[in-house]
Amino acid sequence: MCKFKAAPIVFAGTLLLLLSFCFLLLYDFPKKIDLDYPAYEYVSGQSGDGEETRIKIQGVLKRPIFRDEVLSGKIIIDKHKETADYELIDVGFHSKNGMGLLSYTRTWGSGFEFIRRDLDG
Numbered sequence: 001m002c003k004f005k006a007a008p009i010v011f012a013g014t015l016l017l018l019l020s021f022c023f024l025l026l027y028d029f030p031k032k033i034d035l036d037y038p039a040y041e042y043v044s045g046q047s048g049d050g051e052e053t054r055i056k057i058q059g060v061l062k063r064p065i066f067r068d069e070v071l072s073g074k075i076i077i078d079k080h081k082e083t084a085d086y087e088l089i090d091v092g093f094h095s096k097n098g099m100g101l102l103s104y105t106r107t108w109g110s111g112f113e114f115i116r117r118d119l120d121g
Helices: 002-026
Strands: 030-041 051-062 069-077 091-093 104-108 111-114
Touching: 030 069
Parallel strands: none
Antiparallel strands: 030 051, 051 069, 069 091, 104 111
8 A cells, every 4th residue: 555655746846857857858048248358360371470359259158058059149259250240150169169150141121141251261
């Protein structure tokens, strides 16, 4: 008779663990970002001094536990007008090395234009 009284407790505990796991798996743990950094830009392999500039980062950093982090927002480099005029495609940061690819796009009419240019040229 004791087995039947423990069944609802085991069921509730299992359900709670399952719901907790689903929450941790699906929730993004967002963090608002609003940063402004001084920066120094130089071109590798070229002699001469670089130039000072500023980098502004605004948006939301999604930090899920079991997936890579993603930044949705803007990364603006003052020296490069394209970074302010075009939209930043969400940046996914690789969990192994923390690096992500900056890709910008601009829409008008019914088409897209993708920027594929090194920012140092």
